[in-house]
Amino acid sequence: MIIRVKELVKRYGDLQALDNLSFNVQKGEIFGLLGPNGSGKTTAINCILSLLKYDKGEIEVFGKPMSPDSYSSKRKIGVVMQEVAVFEVLTVRENIDYFCGLYVQDAERRKHLVQEAIEFTGLEGFENFVPKKLSGGLLRRLNIACGIAHKPELIFMDEPTVAVDPQSRHRILEGICELNRQGATIIYTSHYMEEVEQICSRIMILDHGKEIASGSKEALKAMIDLGEKNSFEVYDISDEQLMKLRNIPEVAEVSYRDNMLLIKSHKGSNILERLLSFFKQESLPFGRIYSEQPTLNDVFLEMTGRELRDKATGQGVQT
Amino acid sequence: MTVYKLSLKVMKSNIGPMTLFLGIFIGISLLAASSGGNTAEQLFTRSRVPIAFIAEESSPLVAGLRTEVEKIAEIQPYDDDSETLQEAIFYNRISHIIRIPSGFTRAFLSGEEAEVITYTGQSEGRAMYVDLAVENYLNTLRLYRIFTPDMPLEEMISHVHRDLEQSSEIRIYTDTAASESLTVDPRENYFNYMVFFNYQAYSLFAILILGISSNLLVFNSRLIRMRQVCSPLSSRKQSLQLFLANFAFALFCWMLMNGISLIFIPELLGTSRMYLLIANSFFLCFWASSISFFVAHLTKSRNAISAITNVIALGTSFLAGVFVPQYLLGSAVLRVASFTPTYWFVLANSQIAGAGGTVRSFSSLASQKDLLASFGIQIIFGLTFLAIALVLRKKQALAAA
Structure with missing residues (x-):
């Protein structure tokens, strides 16, 4: 076991940021912390890294209690902050070299590691650029390179893909999986459920500092009653027809908005064929059809009654 | 020494503005030193009165x-x-007329009343000086007449000339720095140097606050601090490396300032108290670095740096007698100033520069003790601020998240 967190409590005045949070992280995992803004993801990470004092609980990293003076443990940890933390006056290579130098004293080995980190994050050709000359995506990659150049065994990644272009995001996620394949254990926080689903082997959903659920994505989805979701592009449908749809036993929920008819089914039900028969029987014309499995957002919605992501902006909310 | 090296690198990136500031401050110090040459001795020079x-x-x-x-x-x-004489005295071409009336010599030698007739113009003060010389001559001659009546007149006159050649040096001794600066040995005019070194309390202090604050602003960013706290390099080691790098910068500025002083004031070279003035300047370099290191941890933005520099460097300089001599400052002001290291720096400069003329010769034990006390207090100030800065840095590192 790499990390053991037991009954962690952190309060900011009257606000309970972490409420008896407990979890373990095994060696070789990509452990995802998923939750909306203010759910306590970053607070939990900061407590584990001893950046924050906590009110109650126990934290062990590499089998030893974690404290600000746990330098032997810190040597094996890499951190990629939510915000880009680099020196504006240094070039890309100098930044990576400096942060790597805090862990690795041997100049020759460090030179090799820096070059590897540059290649790993795809920053070749930008080595002599200062940060302000880099795009947002390249800055994020530099931020990651600074955190992982010393080849840590345990890497904390706190929302590393926020405000990143799709190309850079894809590259970053690929990189994380590659780091994991090379043996690193990764703690990954995000509000992008697709990312968490894509890369994490185990996920913990947080809300208001509490664990809502944890397990593999399949296990999480199995916890809810929701089955597949079918969407039909329909331009005209009567209330009577909607009522008939709701009366189908396998249908859990029907909603119609902006010419899109969304039909959610109960777990284990495959009703697409049945629905197509219904449309034919009712002579109801339709356009495009989408069918999808439940997402982690559905898990969160069913467990908390709230959306994981901010629908108005289409953007994930930050924690 | 990763942090140390980076700190020096950041310093290098600020070299342009720092060189400009350094040039300006050295220029100000040199100007101050050159204008400080009007010592008390040079202010009062004897002029010959036209008569x-x-x-x-x-x-x-x-x-x-x-x-x-x-x-x-x-x-x-x-x-x-x-x-002609009245016209000359009216138009101030002469200040005084001395008229020796006929029969004056006979009257003087026979002991009768012999009077030198004098006319004074508007410059009565200057005339008094001449009257005094006349009276001195006649009175001294009269003494010879009374006590050596058999001596020939010519011999008496030569004795009088010799006696009046004698002069006495008058020195006023008090314990204040003022008297010390007034009684400088004219062959070694330390007053100028003292002004130059006193100005370092402003110029060196200001450049160090500017340089060190600008440097630490980069390291004190909350995100950078968080990243550094996560590293296995202890907070104490990081802080010490940072201080060492900033002290190296301070030493560079100190050497440059003192090196230039030796170029522009070559007469300072080889003088007896040069080493003490430079040693005192080194203590200034130390405590100014410590205070700047401390202040840098309270500085949040680049805009605040110049304001803080003015308040601290200028404020303490005014208070402690860098621009206005300490003897002109009130005792209440000096009491407050004694809580600043600048006061002890300026005082030590006075003790070094003016010590040659004090009652207690500089070589005396008491004077050495005073100077050592001034040095010691400066070191204590430096160590105290350094300790506070290190504690503050540790607290800030832990509060980074």
């Missing part, structure tokens, strides 16, 4: 008097014409 000397008779006594007066006055060649 007319009209003798209605000729005798060795009158010739002797003329010789004596000539030592302090410029005798103008005027004839005994009352109209």
Whole structure:
């Protein structure tokens, strides 16, 4: 076991940021912390890294209690902050070299590691650029390179893909999986459920500092009653027809908005064929059809009654 | 020494503005030192007063008097014409007329009342000086007449000339720095150097606050601090490396300032107290670095740096007697100033520069003790601020998240 967190409590005045949070992280995992803004993801990470004092609980990293003076443990940890933390006056290579130098004293080995980190994050050709000359995506990659150049065994990644272009995001996620394949254990926080689903082997959903659920994505989805979701592009449908749809036993929920008819089914039900028969029987014309499995957002919605992501902006909310 | 090296690198990136500031501050110090040359001794110089000397008779006594007066006055060649003389005195071409009436020598030697007739123009003050010389001559001659009545007149006059040649040096001794600066050995004018070194309390202090604050602003960013706290390099080691790098910058500025002072004030080289002034300047370099290191941890933005520099460097300089000599400052001000290291730096400079003329010679044990106390207090200030800065840095590192 790499990390053991037991009954962690952190309060900011009257606000309970972490409420008896407990979890373990095994060696070789990509452990995802998923939750909306203010759910306590970053607070939990900061407590584990001893950046924050906590009110109650126990934290062990590499089998030893974690404290600000746990330098032997810190040597094996890499951190990629939510915000880009680099020196504006240094070039890309100098930044990576400096942060790597805090862990690795041997100049020759460090030179090799820096070059590897540059290649790993795809920053070749930008080595002599200062940060302000880099795009947002390249800055994020530099931020990651600074955190992982010393080849840590345990890497904390706190929302590393926020405000990143799709190309850079894809590259970053690929990189994380590659780091994991090379043996690193990764703690990954995000509000992008697709990312968490894509890369994490185990996920913990947080809300208001509490664990809502944890397990593999399949296990999480199995916890809810929701089955597949079918969407039909329909331009005209009567209330009577909607009522008939709701009366189908396998249908859990029907909603119609902006010419899109969304039909959610109960777990284990495959009703697409049945629905197509219904449309034919009712002579109801339709356009495009989408069918999808439940997402982690559905898990969160069913467990908390709230959306994981901010629908108005289409953007994930930050924690 | 990763942090140390990076800190020096950041310093290098600020080298342009820092060089500009350094040049300006060194220039100010040198200007101050050159304008500080008007010491008390140079302020009061003897000038020769233009007078007319009209003798209605000729005798060795009158010739002797003329010789004596000539030592302090410029005798103008005027004839005994009352109209011309009145015009000359009216238009201030002469300040004074000395008239030796006929029969003066006989009257003086016979012990009768012998009077030198004098006319004074508007410059009565200058005339008094001439009158005093006349009186000195006659009174001294009168003494010889009384006590050595058998001595020939010519011999008496030569004795009087010799006696009046004698002069006494008058020194005023008090315990204040003021008297010390007034009684500088004219062959080694430490007053100028003292002004130059005193100005370092402003110039070096200001450049260090600017440089060190700008440097630490980069390291004190919350995100950078968080990243550094996560590293296995202890907070104490990071802080010490940072201080060492900033102290290296301070030493560079200190060496540059003192090196330039030796180029522009070459007479300082090899003087007896040069080493002490430079040692005192080194202590300034130390405590100014510590205070700047401390202040840098309270500085949040680049805009605040210049404001803080002005408040601290200028404020303490005014308070502690860098621009205005300490003897002109009130005792209440000096009491407050004694809580700043600048006061002890300026005081030590005075003790070094003016010590040669004090009652307690510099070589005396008491004077050495005073100087050592001034040095010691500066070191204590430096160590205290450094300790506070290190504690503050550790607290800030832990509060980064």
